[in-house]
Amino acid sequence: MSASSETVISGKPPSVSSARSADYVEKLALAERDAAIALPVLLLFASAIIWLVGWSVLNFILAIKLVSPGFLGDGSFFTYGRLQPVATNIFTYGWASCAGMGTALWVMARLCRVRVGTPFSVLIGTAFWNTGLLIGIIATQAGAGRALKYLELPVWSQLIMFLGFALIAIYVIGLFVHRPPGPGFISQFYIVAAFLWLGWSLLAANIFASLPWVRGVITAVNGAWFAGNFQGLWFTALGLAAVYYLIPKVTGKAIHSYYLAHLGFWTLAFLYPWTGLHQYNGGPIPAWLMTLSIVATTLTIVPVATVAVNHHVTMVGSHFMMHYSPTLRFTVAGAMCYTASAVTGILLAQRSVSHIAGMSFAGVAQDYFVLYTFFSFVMFGAIYFIMPRLVRREWVSAQLIKFHFWGAAYGIGLTILFLTVAGLFQGSGWNSAVIRPVMVAQMAEAPLRGTILAAFLLLAGHAVFAVHFILMVLRMGQVSSEPTYLASPTASYGYYEEEEQETHGKGAA
Amino acid sequence: MSEHKIPEFLIPQKYPKHEMEGRMDYDEAGNVASLHGAIAREKSEPAYEGQNKRLPNWLTVFFCVLLFWSGGYLFLFGGGFRNDVFSERETVATMYFPRSSAPAGAAPETEKTPFELGKSLFTGTCQACHQASGQGVPGQYPPLVGSEFVVGGERRLVSIVLKGLQGPLTIHGQSYNGQMPGWESSLNDKKVAAILTYVRNEWGNKASEISPEGVAALRAELASRTESWTESDIRAIPEKAPLPGGKESAPAPAAAPH
Amino acid sequence: MKHFFPGILAAFLIGWLGQVLLPYNALSRIDPFVDADTNEIYPVNVAGIANQGRDVYIASGCISCHTQQVRADYMGGDLERQWGARRTVARDYMYEAPVLLGTLRVGPDLASVGARDLAGTGEADLSTMVAQEKLARWHYIHLYNPRILSPDSNMPAYKWLFEEREIKGQPSVNALNLPPAFAPKPGYEIVPKPDAEKLVGYLLSLNKNHSLPEAKAAAPAASPQAGGAAAK
Numbered sequence: 001m002s003a004s005s006e007t008v009i010s011g012k013p014p015s016v017s018s019a020r021s022a023d024y025v026e027k028l029a030l031a032e033r034d035a036a037i038a039l040p041v042l043l044l045f046a047s048a049i050i051w052l053v054g055w056s057v058l059n060f061i062l063a064i065k066l067v068s069p070g071f072l073g074d075g076s077f078f079t080y081g082r083l084q085p086v087a088t089n090i091f092t093y094g095w096a097s098c099a100g101m102g103t104a105l106w107v108m109a110r111l112c113r114v115r116v117g118t119p120f121s122v123l124i125g126t127a128f129w130n131t132g133l134l135i136g137i138i139a140t141q142a143g144a145g146r147a148l149k150y151l152e153l154p155v156w157s158q159l160i161m162f163l164g165f166a167l168i169a170i171y172v173i174g175l176f177v178h179r180p181p182g183p184g185f186i187s188q189f190y191i192v193a194a195f196l197w198l199g200w201s202l203l204a205a206n207i208f209a210s211l212p213w214v215r216g217v218i219t220a221v222n223g224a225w226f227a228g229n230f231q232g233l234w235f236t237a238l239g240l241a242a243v244y245y246l247i248p249k250v251t252g253k254a255i256h257s258y259y260l261a262h263l264g265f266w267t268l269a270f271l272y273p274w275t276g277l278h279q280y281n282g283g284p285i286p287a288w289l290m291t292l293s294i295v296a297t298t299l300t301i302v303p304v305a306t307v308a309v310n311h312h313v314t315m316v317g318s319h320f321m322m323h324y325s326p327t328l329r330f331t332v333a334g335a336m337c338y339t340a341s342a343v344t345g346i347l348l349a350q351r352s353v354s355h356i357a358g359m360s361f362a363g364v365a366q367d368y369f370v371l372y373t374f375f376s377f378v379m380f381g382a383i384y385f386i387m388p389r390l391v392r393r394e395w396v397s398a399q400l401i402k403f404h405f406w407g408a409a410y411g412i413g414l415t416i417l418f419l420t421v422a423g424l425f426q427g428s429g430w431n432s433a434v435i436r437p438v439m440v441a442q443m444a445e446a447p448l449r450g451t452i453l454a455a456f457l458l459l460a461g462h463a464v465f466a467v468h469f470i471l472m473v474l475r476m477g478q479v480s481s482e483p484t485y486l487a488s489p490t491a492s493y494g495y496y497e498e499e500e501q502e503t504h505g506k507g508a509a
Numbered sequence: 510m511s512e513h514k515i516p517e518f519l520i521p522q523k524y525p526k527h528e529m530e531g532r533m534d535y536d537e538a539g540n541v542a543s544l545h546g547a548i549a550r551e552k553s554e555p556a557y558e559g560q561n562k563r564l565p566n567w568l569t570v571f572f573c574v575l576l577f578w579s580g581g582y583l584f585l586f587g588g589g590f591r592n593d594v595f596s597e598r599e600t601v602a603t604m605y606f607p608r609s610s611a612p613a614g615a616a617p618e619t620e621k622t623p624f625e626l627g628k629s630l631f632t633g634t635c636q637a638c639h640q641a642s643g644q645g646v647p648g649q650y651p652p653l654v655g656s657e658f659v660v661g662g663e664r665r666l667v668s669i670v671l672k673g674l675q676g677p678l679t680i681h682g683q684s685y686n687g688q689m690p691g692w693e694s695s696l697n698d699k700k701v702a703a704i705l706t707y708v709r710n711e712w713g714n715k716a717s718e719i720s721p722e723g724v725a726a727l728r729a730e731l732a733s734r735t736e737s738w739t740e741s742d743i744r745a746i747p748e749k750a751p752l753p754g755g756k757e758s759a760p761a762p763a764a765a766p767h
Numbered sequence: 768m769k770h771f772f773p774g775i776l777a778a779f780l781i782g783w784l785g786q787v788l789l790p791y792n793a794l795s796r797i798d799p800f801v802d803a804d805t806n807e808i809y810p811v812n813v814a815g816i817a818n819q820g821r822d823v824y825i826a827s828g829c830i831s832c833h834t835q836q837v838r839a840d841y842m843g844g845d846l847e848r849q850w851g852a853r854r855t856v857a858r859d860y861m862y863e864a865p866v867l868l869g870t871l872r873v874g875p876d877l878a879s880v881g882a883r884d885l886a887g888t889g890e891a892d893l894s895t896m897v898a899q900e901k902l903a904r905w906h907y908i909h910l911y912n913p914r915i916l917s918p919d920s921n922m923p924a925y926k927w928l929f930e931e932r933e934i935k936g937q938p939s940v941n942a943l944n945l946p947p948a949f950a951p952k953p954g955y956e957i958v959p960k961p962d963a964e965k966l967v968g969y970l971l972s973l974n975k976n977h978s979l980p981e982a983k984a985a986a987p988a989a990s991p992q993a994g995g996a997a998a999k
Contacts, residue, residue, distance in 0.1 A: 027548045066873075069923040076927040081828020110554075143826035147865055193775045200779055208787065209865060217857045218791045219865040225786045233779075252552060257562035269775055273782020279870050282838035284855040287588030287597040289790055295579045302572055309568065351586075351597070355842055359834055359872045392547050430872060431844035437875045438917045445921070481549040592793045593981040595856045596839045621804070629805050699804065 030110060031389075037109040038390040040122040044102030045383055046473065047130050051094025053466045056459040058087040063455040067448050077141055085152040086140050092150060092230065093133050093161065096371060098126075099379040100238035101168055104191045106386050107245045108172050111188050112179040121167045128164025132157045148209060148223035149279075150230050158206050165202070169195040186261040190241035193269065197233040201226055217284050221277065228276020231370055232300075236272065236338070239375045240264075240307060242382045243335045247314055250328045250385070251321060256313040264306040271300050275345075279363060281354035290351075297349040304342040311335050323492040324485040326401045327385040333409070334377030341369040356431065361444065362423030365416045372412050380408070380465070387469070388484075393477025395484035400468045402486055407461025414454035422447040623718060627707025630700055635708070638687065643712040651678055651685040653708055658743070660709060660716040664750040665743055667719065667727050670701055673737035691737055698724040723752030797861050800979050809977040812862040813969075820969025823962045824867065827925065834869030835878040837975070851879040852976035852984035859975040874922055881973040885909075899971060906967045907943055907959050915949050928963035931955055 064071045065080045072078045105122065136157025139145070145152040153161075176192045205226035208214060214222075248255050255261055274296030281290060315332060322329045347353050348366055357363070384401065388394050395401060422444040429440035471477065478484065564572075585602050588594035621629075632641070638650040645652040653659050657680070658666055673691035677684055692701065698721040709716035730753055800809050813821075824830070837851035845851065855878050860866045882893060886905035890898040905916070911929050913920040929943070931951050942956035951957055959967070978984035 023553055024548065026554065027551045030551060030554070031547050065923070067921060069921050074924040074926040076827075079828060079925070080923050081831045082826075083828075084831045085828065145826065145828070147825045147830045147867055149870065189771060192771075196775060197779055200783075204783060204787070208791075212864070214791070214795075215864040216794055216797065216861045217866050217868070218787070218794045219863075220860075220868045221790055221794075222787050223865065225783075229782075249552060249554070254560070257560050259561040259563060263564075266774065266778075269778035270781070273779055274786060277786070280836070280868060282842035283836045283868055284595060284857050284859060286592045286790070286794075286857065287586065287594045287599070288590040288592075289786070291583055291586045291588070291597060292785070295583055298582075299575060299579055301575065305568060305571075306564065309565065313562075351842070358843070359870055361871070363870060388550070389547070394550075426872065427843075430848070430875075433844050433847035438919050441873065441921050442919055483550055592790075592857075595854065595981065596841075598839075598841065626804055629807070633806060703804075 029113070033109050033113070034106075034389045037106055037119065040119050040126060041102045041106045041386065042390055042473065043123060043126050044098045044105065045387070045469070047126065048095050048098035048102065048379075049462075049466050049469050051090050051098065051133075052462050055087055055090045055095055056455070056462045058083065058090065060452070060455040060459050062087055063448070063452040067445055067452070076143065082141050082143065082145065085145060085149075086137050088150070089133070089140070089153055090137060092235075092371065093129075093153075096235060096375055096379070098129070099383065100194075100235065100242075100375070101126075103242050103379060103382040103386065104172060104194070104238055105168070106390075107187055107241060108175045108191055111185045111245070112175040114175055114178045119171055122171050125164040125167030125171075128167070129161050130164075132160030132162075132164060136161070146209065148205075148219075149227045151205060151209060151223060151226060155206050155210050158202065162199075162202050162206075165199065169199055183258075185245070186255070186258075186265060187241040187245045189262075189265055190237045190244065193265075194234050194237035194241070197229060197237070201229040201233070220280065220283075221285060221289070224276040224279055225273070226276070227279070229273060231367070232268075232272035232275050235371060235375045236268070239334065239338065239378045240268075242378050243311065243331055243338075246327055246331045246378075246381060246385055247311060247335070250325055250331075251315065251318040253314055253318070256310050260306050260310045264303045264310065267303040267306065268300075271296050271303065275300060275349075278349035278354070279358075281349070281351050281358050294349050294351065298346050300342060301346060304339055308339040320492050321489075324487040324489045326395070326398075326405070326484070326486055327381045329381070329405060329486065330377050330384060331381030334374050334381060337369065337373040337377065341366070341374050344369060356427035357423055358427065360423035360426040360430075361419040361448075362427070365419035365423060368412060368416055368419065373416070377408070380404070383469075387472050388477070391472055391475055391477065393472060393475055394480045394482070396468060396471050396477050398484055398486045400464050401484070404461045404465040404468070407457050407464065411454050411456075411458035411461055414457065415451055418447040418450035418454060422451075623703040623706040624710060626700075627703035627705070628711070630696075630704050631707055634692070634696070634704065638689070643708070645685070646687075647683065647685075649685060649687045650689075651680045651683075651687075654712045654714065656680055657748075660714050662747065662749045663717070663719060663723065663752045664727065665746045665748070666705060666709075667701065667724055667752060668731065668746060669738060669743060670696075670705065671724075671728055671731060672734060674739070674743065675737050676739040678740045689737070693728060698722075698728065720752070723754060726753035794857055797858050799861070800858065800977075807977070809979070810859060810861060810975075813972050816965050816968040817972035818969070820965035820967070820972075821863075821867075823928075823966040824969055827928075827966070829877075830867050830869045832869075832871060832873035832922070833875070833877045834872050835866075835876065835973070836868050837876060837878045845876060846985070848875070849883070850876045852882075853978065853982045855975050856979060856982045858979060858981070877970065877973060879973060879975045881971040882976050902971060903967050904944065906970055907963060908945065910963060910966065911943055911945075911957060912949060915946060925963075928960055928966065929957050930960050931957055 061072065061078075062080065062084055065078075065083070069080065076082075133153070136153035139154050139157060140152055144154045146154065151158070172195055173192055176188055179188065205222055208222045209219060244255060244261065274293055277285065277290060277293035278297055281294075283290075311332075318328075319332075322332055345366055348357055348362065384395065425443040425447070426440060429435050429443045435443075563569075586597035587601075588597055589600045591600075594600060639645050639653050640650075643653040651658075658669065669689065671691055671693040674689040677686045679685075696704070701724045702719040702721040705719040708714070709719070799811075801807070802809070835855075837853070837855045838845045839854040840846045842854075846854070859878075860868075881902075884890070884893060884898075884902070886901045888898050888901045890901075892898065893902065907929075909916050910925045912924040912926070913922040914924070932955065934942075934954055934956050938956050939958050941958050943959070945951075945957060976984055
């Protein structure tokens with residue numbers, strides 16, 4: 001795996017020609033790149049985790065407010081209608097985007113093998129992004145928000161964020177442009193494409209929404225198009241890029257098929273821009289436009305299944321590693337949920353399902369499924385992988401990681417379950433004309449109370465994660481030559497060895 | 510590509526050579542254990558994905574089936590790709606989703622009765638002068654309430670509306686001198702009939718409906734006349750004269766609820 | 768991979784063209800419908816206080832829980848609930864920017880809330896001054912505290928849109944008529960602030976029931992053709 005023909009770094013390796021030395025030199029180069037990119041990635045991760053904790057608190061408050069509207073008073077600043085989009089924006093633009101950009105930056109720096117100085121532009125870009133988000137949040141909370149999903153922040157704050165984003169994007173694309181000659185890694189393609197697509201989407205959607213002569217349902221179509229791109233082209237691409245890097249890296253195997261990876265990428269590129277509209281099933285949009293969107297969403301099973309096959313076959317024989325590797329546990333769980341969330345997304349896009357699940361909490365559950373169970377879990381895995389390489393300490397305690405995992409897993413699992421149930425109650429309630437509106441709200445109330453517990457679990461898991469992260473940043477992690485594992489690797493291997501030998505007939509590295 | 514002038518601030522520059530020699534400047538270069546730890550715990554980078562395995566056959570078949578489904582769905586529910594079709598079941602799909610009752614959106618139309626139509630048209634057309642109460646303005650616009658011209662013969666009434674009325678007019682002993690314009694160029698037959706049906710059955714008036722066909726026939730008959738009526742002209746028309754093709758005034762119909 | 772950049776940009780461009788630009792081209796050519804019989808124009812561009820109420824609606828985040836779209840009968844129970852006389856189509860929203868379609872129904876749909884007799888006035892014609900006044904008063908109380916009218920409602924109270932002030936001389940004509948459990952202390956009254964008036968003006972202006980060629984309205988509820996009575 002580290003034969004000298006594949007150690008592509010500029011400059012000559014030292015004259016000792018053994019494979020071991022070439023491997024050593026390559027790892028040294030990796031360590032060097034990690035050191036160079038450490039500060040911006042750390043900054044992005046730190047902002048991401050701060051936003052995550054903030055979101056967890058808001059999410060908990062919102063879950064309570066949904067069933068007890070008077071919680072925290074009746075003032076304008078904390079009213080549900082303003083707090084809810086603020087929470088969504090903090091999650092997507094704060095936690096998820098910063099974690100995604102940090103991971104993307106790190107993966108690109110490694111894969112593109114470019115020696116870099118301190119990327120000041122990225123630091124400034126991060127500052128712009130966070131500042132724009134913060135003041136946009138405050139303005140929205142004070143009532144200056146817009147009414148488009150994921151575009152609620154005022155346009156001037158989005159402009160500030162976009163300037164920061166552009167700096168980071170230019171840097172990432174610069175890394176890509178300087179990569180060594182060769183076919184390239186699939187992760188690089190996903191990352192570069194993700195940055196370009198989000199940049200274009202942000203610009204186009206915001207400008208279109210601000211043109212005073214653009215009126216009518218096309219504004220909603222524009223907003224839905226942006227929302228689809230945000231989930232499907234930005235987060236999905238970044239998440240898949242991380243999975244495509246981490247799974248081979250941790251398991252030590254190459255990705256199963258180069259061809260399938262590219263098939264998955266290009267079908268994603270052509271299909272996902274069309275997937276945003278189905279949230280308006282039944283709405284005042286011409287039928288052909290809705291039908292196109294539903295067809296495209298259904299066809300996304302092609303990239304999803306392709307990627308699933310690729311990941312699954314790569315992982316076959318290595319599932320026992322999820323027992324001890326925090327990275328793999330989070331990342332593979334996330335990758336499996338990518339497939340699952342895509343399937344539920346396709347189901348929800350069908351008009352017959354929209355009859356009962358449309359415009360209900362089931363749609364909110366779907367958003368959580370994609371953005372949290374897939375994307376955020378992959379990001380957790382990536383952060384657990386990357387941090388030791390940035391601060392050169394290992395994670396303090398496997399217990400904390402386990403607590404985080406199970407808190408997040410139960411938290412999001414319950415959230416999605418309860419919201420889906422609430423949504424189905426809601427949808428069937430609205431469809432039954434004899435049920436009064438207040439009764440519909442009451443039908444959904446029991447599962448909504450359950451989301452309060454689920455939000456609390458999420459908050460607990462994230463608080464532990466944040467504390468653990470702070471310990472790492474303060475360099476209080478373990479000095480060790482072995483990563484922090486959740487269980488003993490040899491024991492895990494032995495435990496599954498018999499099973500693996502039965503099913504696959506051979507062990508894995 | 511490394512000779513371009515984009516500042517390093519913005520884009521990483523590719524350093525030409527000797528990457529490895531003596532340029533590693535770790536902040537704790539003396540911490541050999543940490544450095545070795547970093548290298549020891551690192552796994553090798555994965556190889557390029559060189560394999561070219563294709564899709565499993567069953568998946569390829571599934572995708573082809575899906576494509577076929579997509580084409581069919583697009584044809585059935587695409588609404589003919591028209592921008593004014595919003596319900597996907599309204600065009601081709603009605604073959605496969607027959608409606609037991611009228612299709613959604615094409616439910617029995619709110620067809621207004623002549624009285625209701627006339628009422629809404631009256632507001633925009635006649636009310637300015639004859640007032641919403643139908644009482645008119647003393648000295649200027651005659652009242653419609655209990656007016657002999659309104660509840661009397663149809664021919665007189667429709668003639669006034671089509672051609673207009675000028676000069677002094679005496680009704681119930683009061684004199685009025687407004688200028689009523691002719692409406693034949695701005696109101697079609699249906700509208701004239703509706704307004705007059707309304708006027709003849711509102712405010713306590715009770716008289717027969719006016720039919721659009723009758724209006725059309727009278728309009729044709731009077732086509733050659735260009736000037737509006739005067740009081741003597743209009744009183745020259747027999748009082749109970751019907752519209753062409755009609756009988757003498759029939760009893761008042763049941764008024765539409767209002 | 769020399770097809771990379773052109774490829775990803777082309778893929779995105781095709782999506783943008785097909786989803787946004789071409790539909791914009793088509794949907795921007797919509798004209799209002801002019802009824803040949805009654806000379807009515809629909810829709811009319813709401814101006815003044817109702818338009819400002821739109822901004823209050825957005826700023827209060829009403830879109831987080833309410834939609835403004837009526838679906839066809841086979842897509843849901845919207846028409847059965849008489850949330851509208853017909854499904855909504857693109858022309859209904861032609862003057863609005865942005866369109867407040869909404870994606871979540873915690874509360875009922877509001878597309879034609881101005882045509883719904885929520886106050887139980889019993890008036891057949893809701894456009895009369897008396898009916899409008901009653902509806903407005905109902906909306907004011909509902910916004911001030913929804914639990915006054917629906918004890919189990921989980922809609923937030925919008926008390927900051929109202930002002931509690933001392934009664935100076937005569938009580939204000941606009942003062943809310945609240946039951947004793949929710950009334951302010953003696954000598955004080957609750958009066959809507961301008962934002963509340965704008966918001967209620969906007970809500971009462973919402974009416975998308977006019978029949979259109981692409982979506983004909985059903986006969987009024989009193990007619991036997993529309994089927995049985997339905998809850999709101």
